[in-house]
Every structure is written in structure tokens, then in C-alpha cells.
Amino acid sequence: MSYQISVFAEKCGVNKETIRYYEKKALLKEPNRTDAGYRIYSDDDVKRVKFIKRLQDLGFSLSEICKLLGVVDNDNVRCQGMYEFVSKKEKEIQKQIADLKRTESMLQDLKNRCPDQKAINQCPIIEWLVID
Amino acid sequence: MSYQISVFAEKCGVNKETIRYYEKKALLKEPNRTDAGYRIYSDDDVKRVKFIKRLQDLGFSLSEICKLLGVVDNDNVRCQGMYEFVSKKEKEIQKQIADLKRTESMLQDLKNRCPDQKAINQCPIIEWLVID
């Protein structure tokens, strides 16, 4: 029910330095301490770190997550805020996909220009890339 | 036909510090100098920088571009090398697209869970993210 930093970090699936880093970045609140100054964590703290990790996997940066946690912690905002947060990120992801697709088709186009084994100094890919 | 670094950088559309950076990273060869030690560049050098920038836009890192330029400069390799380089990057881009699509559908899924304006402490998105 109550853990020191090493066990806690392991339960969260992260390095213990990462825990301290999150604390410094205000993603985790200052934990209670033992008399010797050792940090103590609870199962709720585990949930919080896992929450952070999930959002990271979904493409949110730590500073975005920090803002979001501010909303969640204040508890005085409607679900709407969360919904908008997710929608905004969804749009960003869609833009990234569109950009990558454009890149992909340019690369395909380059490949099509180079069907055989010409000498490198006549390589049509290079010629195309060099044109202003 | 022959430029000092400021004009050259402007013609290339980059910062002049970037030019010096590329030189240090061996993407640009050491340029000729004036008696006072000022770097002098030609239109061919402009082409080279634009070549680099194109490849960057296509998702190549500077170290990949550096390798590629080694091939191009040596001039003793067949076009095949270039073709493989492009193919490899194409696969990487395709993987990135697939990853982003997965993320996108997770975000969509989250949005679907939160159709109305519940209080934040009951927000189904947050509840879902917190579950282990």
C-alpha cells in the first residue's frame, strides 16, 4: 500500500530517476517523506504515473500532460475540457499523417525515376533532387 | 557566381550558422577562402545545400544525408545504392504512418466515450486512461 521510490518506479514500469524528474516537472506532487527524508508513494500515485504514460503513448508531450493534469487536479472543469484536449491532438496527428503521406508519395515517385542501374553521376534521382 | 557566407546562406534559404554547422559535420567540403580567410561559395554549393534540404524534407537525418553524399561524391557506385536508400526510408515512413493511425483511432475511441458534459471527476476518458 505504501512504497519507497525503487519499488514504486518498478510498479510504474519506469526508472526511478524518471520519477524524480516528473516531480521536478510538477507532473507529480511532492510526496510524503519518512523521517530520514525518503519519498513514500501510494497506489494512487501508481495510477497517476500510468495515466501520464498512457497520454505519452497517445502523442502528448509532458508539458501538455502537465496542463491537462492541472485541469484534472482542479476538478472544477467539465469533461468538455478533456474532450477538446483529445480533439486537438487528434487533429495534430491527422496533420502528421497527411504530411507523411505526401512524403511517402514523393519517395515513391523518386523510386519510379530510377528503374535501372545507371552510373551514379547520371542517377535520375540525384538529378531531380538537385534541380532548384 | 561567387559569394561570401551571408549572401550564400540567404541564397540557400538557411542561416549562415547552419552553413558553418554543415561544414563541421562534413556535409559541405571545406570551401576556398579569400586572403583574409573569408569563405567563398559557388552556385554548385547552393545546389548542394538545396539537395541536403530536399532530403531533409523527405525525412532523412543529417547523418543519413552525410552517408549518401559520401556515395554521391565517390562517384564509383551505381544508382542502385540510391534506390535502396530511398526504399529503406519509404518503409520507415510507412511504419510511422501506421503507428500514427493506430494512435488516431485510439484518440477517436476516447472521444466516443465522452459524448456529454459530465463532471470532470466522472469523465469517462480519464477513467479509461487510469485503468491499469
Added chain:
DNA sequence: CTTGACCGTGTACTGAGGTACACGGTTTAT
């Protein structure tokens, strides 16, 4: 009572792709 495994703080380092100074020499226009 000492050894090893913890914990604390603070600082430096990673990599990618640059940007920004500081300090000093050169060139050009007035």
C-alpha cells in the same frame, strides 16, 4: 560494527539540429 543496499541532492550528459554570443580581424563608405 561493519558491509551492502537503499535513499537523498546536485550536476552533467545524451542526440538532433541548429542558434546565439563574445571577442577580434577586415573591408567599405563617408
Added chain:
DNA sequence: ATAAACCGTGTACCTCAGTACACGGTCAAG
């Protein structure tokens, strides 16, 4: 002749998300 506008080198700094040390205190086992 002097000030503005260049150029040179070298070093430090930036973001992001951590990781790695170094140095020292604490705690439990043998």
C-alpha cells in the same frame, strides 16, 4: 580616420525526455 557592416573562431545554449554520476546519509543483516 573612423564607424558600420562584414567575416573568423570558439564556446555556450536551446528543446525533449530522460539517464548517469558523484558524494554523502540511512537502515537492516550478519
